[in-house]
Amino acid sequence: MTTDTTTAEPTPVSTPGETVLDARGVTMRFGGLTAVRSVDLTVNSGEIVGLIGPNGAGKTTFFNCLTGLYIPTEGEVRYKGTVLPAKSFKITATGIARTFQNIRLFSNMTVLENVLVGRHTRTKEGLWSALLRGPGFHRAEAESKARAMELLEFVGLENKAEHLSRNLPYGEQRKLEIARALASEPGLLLLDEPTAGMNPQETRAAEELIFAIRDKGIAVLVIEHDMRFIFNLCDRVACLVQGEKLVEGTAAEVQGDERVVAAYLGEPFEGDPGAAEVAEVEAAEAAASDTTAATPATPAAATDGDSTSKETDR
Amino acid sequence: MTTTQNTTTATTPAQATPSPRRPLTLPTTAARPTAVAGGALTVVSAFLAWTWTAAFPGDLTVYGYPGGLQWLVLVSGALLTLFSLSSYGIKGLTWLTPQGADAAMRLAAYAGLATAWFTMIAISVQLGGFANLEPGAYVALVATLIGWLGTRSLPYERPETTPADPEDSAFGRFKHTLGNHWSVYKGAFATSPARPAKKLPSYAEILIVVVVLALGLVVFTYGITTEYDELFIGFLITAGFGFGAIGKAGLIQRVSTLTARHRNVTLAGAFAAAAAFPFTQSDDQYATIGVNILIFATVALGLNIVVGLAGLLDLGYVAFLGVGAYAAALVSGSPTSPFGIHLPFWQAILVGAVASMIFGVLIGAPTLRLRGDYLAIVTLGFGEIFRIGVLNLDGTSGPDVTNGSNGISSIPNLNLFGFDFGATHSIAGFTIGRFANYFFLMLLVTLIVVVVFRRSAESRIGRAWVAIREDETAAEAMGINGFRTKLIAFALGATLAGLAGAVQAHVTYTVTPEQYQFAHAVPPNSAFLLAAVVLGGMGTISGPLVGGALLFLIPAKLQFMSDYQLFAFGLALVLLMRFRPEGLIANRRQQLEFHEKEEAPATLTKAGA
Numbered sequence: 001m002t003t004d005t006t007t008a009e010p011t012p013v014s015t016p017g018e019t020v021l022d023a024r025g026v027t028m029r030f031g032g033l034t035a036v037r038s039v040d041l042t043v044n045s046g047e048i049v050g051l052i053g054p055n056g057a058g059k060t061t062f063f064n065c066l067t068g069l070y071i072p073t074e075g076e077v078r079y080k081g082t083v084l085p086a087k088s089f090k091i092t093a094t095g096i097a098r099t100f101q102n103i104r105l106f107s108n109m110t111v112l113e114n115v116l117v118g119r120h121t122r123t124k125e126g127l128w129s130a131l132l133r134g135p136g137f138h139r140a141e142a143e144s145k146a147r148a149m150e151l152l153e154f155v156g157l158e159n160k161a162e163h164l165s166r167n168l169p170y171g172e173q174r175k176l177e178i179a180r181a182l183a184s185e186p187g188l189l190l191l192d193e194p195t196a197g198m199n200p201q202e203t204r205a206a207e208e209l210i211f212a213i214r215d216k217g218i219a220v221l222v223i224e225h226d227m228r229f230i231f232n233l234c235d236r237v238a239c240l241v242q243g244e245k246l247v248e249g250t251a252a253e254v255q256g257d258e259r260v261v262a263a264y265l266g267e268p269f270e271g272d273p274g275a276a277e278v279a280e281v282e283a284a285e286a287a288a289s290d291t292t293a294a295t296p297a298t299p300a301a302a303t304d305g306d307s308t309s310k311e312t313d314r
Numbered sequence: 315m316t317t318t319q320n321t322t323t324a325t326t327p328a329q330a331t332p333s334p335r336r337p338l339t340l341p342t343t344a345a346r347p348t349a350v351a352g353g354a355l356t357v358v359s360a361f362l363a364w365t366w367t368a369a370f371p372g373d374l375t376v377y378g379y380p381g382g383l384q385w386l387v388l389v390s391g392a393l394l395t396l397f398s399l400s401s402y403g404i405k406g407l408t409w410l411t412p413q414g415a416d417a418a419m420r421l422a423a424y425a426g427l428a429t430a431w432f433t434m435i436a437i438s439v440q441l442g443g444f445a446n447l448e449p450g451a452y453v454a455l456v457a458t459l460i461g462w463l464g465t466r467s468l469p470y471e472r473p474e475t476t477p478a479d480p481e482d483s484a485f486g487r488f489k490h491t492l493g494n495h496w497s498v499y500k501g502a503f504a505t506s507p508a509r510p511a512k513k514l515p516s517y518a519e520i521l522i523v524v525v526v527l528a529l530g531l532v533v534f535t536y537g538i539t540t541e542y543d544e545l546f547i548g549f550l551i552t553a554g555f556g557f558g559a560i561g562k563a564g565l566i567q568r569v570s571t572l573t574a575r576h577r578n579v580t581l582a583g584a585f586a587a588a589a590a591f592p593f594t595q596s597d598d599q600y601a602t603i604g605v606n607i608l609i610f611a612t613v614a615l616g617l618n619i620v621v622g623l624a625g626l627l628d629l630g631y632v633a634f635l636g637v638g639a640y641a642a643a644l645v646s647g648s649p650t651s652p653f654g655i656h657l658p659f660w661q662a663i664l665v666g667a668v669a670s671m672i673f674g675v676l677i678g679a680p681t682l683r684l685r686g687d688y689l690a691i692v693t694l695g696f697g698e699i700f701r702i703g704v705l706n707l708d709g710t711s712g713p714d715v716t717n718g719s720n721g722i723s724s725i726p727n728l729n730l731f732g733f734d735f736g737a738t739h740s741i742a743g744f745t746i747g748r749f750a751n752y753f754f755l756m757l758l759v760t761l762i763v764v765v766v767f768r769r770s771a772e773s774r775i776g777r778a779w780v781a782i783r784e785d786e787t788a789a790e791a792m793g794i795n796g797f798r799t800k801l802i803a804f805a806l807g808a809t810l811a812g813l814a815g816a817v818q819a820h821v822t823y824t825v826t827p828e829q830y831q832f833a834h835a836v837p838p839n840s841a842f843l844l845a846a847v848v849l850g851g852m853g854t855i856s857g858p859l860v861g862g863a864l865l866f867l868i869p870a871k872l873q874f875m876s877d878y879q880l881f882a883f884g885l886a887l888v889l890l891m892r893f894r895p896e897g898l899i900a901n902r903r904q905q906l907e908f909h910e911k912e913e914a915p916a917t918l919t920k921a922g923a
Contacts, residue, residue, distance in 0.1 A: 109784065119774075
């Protein structure tokens, strides 16, 4: 419901519908293990796209492929039409910023300093400039500071600028991570589980924040396990299962898809390699019940039953 | 302010009453007067004769004038008296103890007790028996004991302890009781949160900074110019407990807030004070130590960029000092240099710095792709490669460049603008010898390094270094080119060491490979450099300077224990890391990092940086 009302809102900066992120056939193998298998995903400007999937489905690996922490084994990722470079710091410079699943702030720096580090790609002052301290240096520093304070105000941390980031409560650390990512002036923001460990109020606040970011014209791709959060928030949702994209569509479509439900609840679906085994076990059980029917309620039958049930468990 | 002090003294006994009086204590009401009396009596005792003969160095035989170790006891007694009077809430003196006087009083009493008893034992051992002590010595012993007894009787809030588990093994119970005793003992040194300082006018604050710097110069000069082992050990004891007391009183924090507020004044003042050092000397005997301390401390500060800011553990840093020294020596007109050229000093020092920088980039480019322990091992290896390489460039094992183990000798003295560094000058009645000349030159280099450190640390590049130290992956995700940024840190550190090396080559006349080892009894070497950074405090400016000074001075002064020097050094490092992991001069960040439980002021001030 929320989705409907919010998508109607205008996106001020970039032209709506322009493809910001275009991932084609992204595959990531670690030796023999294929963590992500030929995933296609596009994110358009002014859009919030959700990425869901059970634990170990390859969501974070896919994220790492997008941000250059991993170089995909196959496939390519384009940002606004240009193929992304292979280094994570260059990707940030082109305009993709991210947060981390387990918060990775610079814990012994102040809140303000954290955001200033995020400004790194948008400032140029090198060592010489720092040593000589010309007027350009002071101007750039003042500008960076002003911009960082603006962002802190945006996420609501302006009163804690001088605090050590390690001393912030959990929810505020998440906010700070987002502010730090925004400081690099991205066109696309990747959020890896932004509400993990938050209480309902904090989750709602995070939701508001992400809408506000979208309204700034920044496309958002978000990984999340909180289904209510993701279906409220996202214009489109993609579901990743065992490294493959199972389904992509609006929140309602994905929510209704029985394969998604099956993937989460562990129910066997068509083409599951376990299905044949289950059928086998069932056949064996049937055979066992046939033989035990002749001599009912013997201890041997009981143990037999136990062992078959163990098999099915497996 | 006076009233708060009185209420705290009034309320603490009420909390502490349930426990019976400990052995060897006075009633709590008598504690404070006893401490004052002890302190005052200690001061008086320093003016008495302690021994009958001048055979014990320092001449402790004179009534009416303290000498040698008596000065130290005098200072300890004065500290105790000051802090005790301050604890009475006397107006003006309370400024000295923003964190409460009690813990400071205890440490000051220890300072007097330890120094006085050490002196008496030293006299008795050296002259053979207690019979050599004059009555004045006994007065001093009793006075320091009274002071100690008084401070011991001060009430304090005991931390809660749990009795040992009777099921535990005997050793387990013993350990538990020991732990309890330790925590109660530590409880005696607990401080209260600092009272906010009254806002002083700016000139008064600057005046305080100047006074502190002058006192620093006096303490430092006293330490350098101690003439005999006993005096230096006494100095270490008094200074250790004394600085502990001042720290517990909260005075160091208070002053560092002031210095942080007037940073340029402090910087200028500190260098003026350092420049005043040669003028306190009548000959070159201690200026040698002074200039060597400066070289060592400056190189340690350069290392602090690499280790403290960028977090790159470099175990071969002394090689950069060596490269700078060799490069400068080769072009400075030494007769043993195969090049036979004599460049002016500004060119020689540039050659040294640039050679170091190139060497730094060459080593850094392959090694900085490694992280953590691997980097440490590889830099250690490269440090040794430099030394062995230089050793073999002697004409037999390789091309003749460095004369092998003989090194490059007879480097001519500098002559800048007609000022001959080799000659003794007389400036306004003060004699300035050769080493004092170089002391001024080195001070200039130190100033450059300090400014470079400060400016680079507080900029975009400095933040990138710290970010990489904190979390390299996250830093890269923020758009920081990790490799390039680390290489800049490495090369900058190398360049600064090269600057110092070029001066060092001229100071020591000769450069040999043996000066640039990984670990050696004599600083500078890589192990001592790293220790100076860690001991002093990582990421600070004053930390490595203080750490370097201590690590140079202690081995230079305590020659008699040269066989055990590395052992003592290792022991000291272990103890320091156990009890004060953030180093002597803590960066505010590190203080928060290591002592999170004890104090959690959430904001980071610039103090201590």
